[in-house]
């Protein structure tokens with residue numbers, strides 16, 4: 443590897459001119475340095491941290507799972523995140539053209555389009571759940587959920603009606619309104635909302651930690667019992683590390699294209715990984731104390747946030763305030779992620795069909811909304827009959843995007859930087875030792891683990 447490293451660095455000199463040309467031919471939009479960090483943390487911190495992470499932690503082993511997740515994040519997640527950012531900045535194009543530009547081979551562009559389709563699919567159903575959070579934010583803060591009512595029935599009758607469509611439309615409109623402003627608009631929005639998110643998390647955490655019985659929840663989350671781990675825990679942890687860091691969907695590649703040449707990608711990777719972990723930790727420090735204090739099952743699955751927690755908040759003094767804040771928090775986390783997801787197909791459309799940003803944004807937003815309609819209505823709503831093999835339309839889109847395209851997209855980037863792109867060293871700007879470690883993880887460790895996750899989540903191989 444040494445010789446190769448030398449070649450890569452040596453070549454770097456020759457490639458300087460190339461890079462300069464790429465700068466000219468690629469996108470001219472740029473994030474400021476801190477703006478990029480906020481935007482990337484905004485992308486990674488989402489419903490994955492606040493909604494999915496707590497219930498899978500509940501299901502797959504509590505604190506031991508959290509530890510496993512942290513290890514997966516560090517060993518596999520961060521190297522792949524770094525790879526996506528490096529490709530994005532090196533190529534200065536969409537998640538498809540950057541790969542072509544850097545490798546000189548068209549075939550990579552096709553793989554890139556797969557990730558872009560994945561981002562489009564995720565946007566279509568993620569905005570549905572984001573819409574639910576907005577609805578609950580309004581309902582809870584208006585104290586309209588009631589006390590001691592059947593929260594499951596309330597939730598199912600809501601998702602079975604037409605309101606989810608209106609809320610999804612609202613989410614799409616807000617997202618489009620931000621994305622149309624380009625990199626500078628995206629950064630401005632995240633710069634305000636990401637610190638706001640932290641403040642809200644801390645306020646709610648301080649409140650719920652004072653509930654009687656909260657400490658049991660804290661120890662469930664932070665005291666590991668390794669006996670609870672299974673093989674499946676590892677695969678779920680790894681899959682979630684990918685989802686949580688927004689990998690495999692072209693998001694970080696697309697954002698990477700707007701990163702300033704002088705920014706350290708290594709430092710940015712650490713900041714985003716650290717931010718993601720911190721927000722997940724804080725979310726856990728809210729959800730587990732709350733569920734334990736009110737005797738709610740933390741492993742109840744997706745219903746935890748919309749059924750279990752509203753029940754808990756309604757039983758708490760000033761519950762409308764903290765419950766309302768909690769759902770505002772979920773909505774903000776979701777919006778900052780949706781913005782990064784929508785940007786992926788928008789950037790592609792601008793480049794591929796030479797559209798202006800506004801035309802690309804409006805058309806992608808409308809298409810996404812239309813494609814998301816059956817998702818909004820298939821979980822008990824007007825097209826509730828749209829089931830196949832026990833999965834609704836919503837479940838299928840989620841399954842194909844999160845369990846199939848996401849690991850394949852992650853594998854693609856790993857192999858691209860590990861084997862196909864010969865000049866990653868220069869763009870990455872790592873010291874020789876770190877570069878070697880990075881390349882080693884990308885070449886030998888990440889691909890094997892990602893393939894295992896893929897076989898597992900796609901249902902091809904269960905063990």
Ligand code: PHE
Pocket residue numbers: 485486487488489490491564685686687688689691693779780782783
């Ligand atoms: N990382 C986001 C979350 O945790 C979801 C996401 C996945 C966003 C893939 C962009 C791309 O919720």
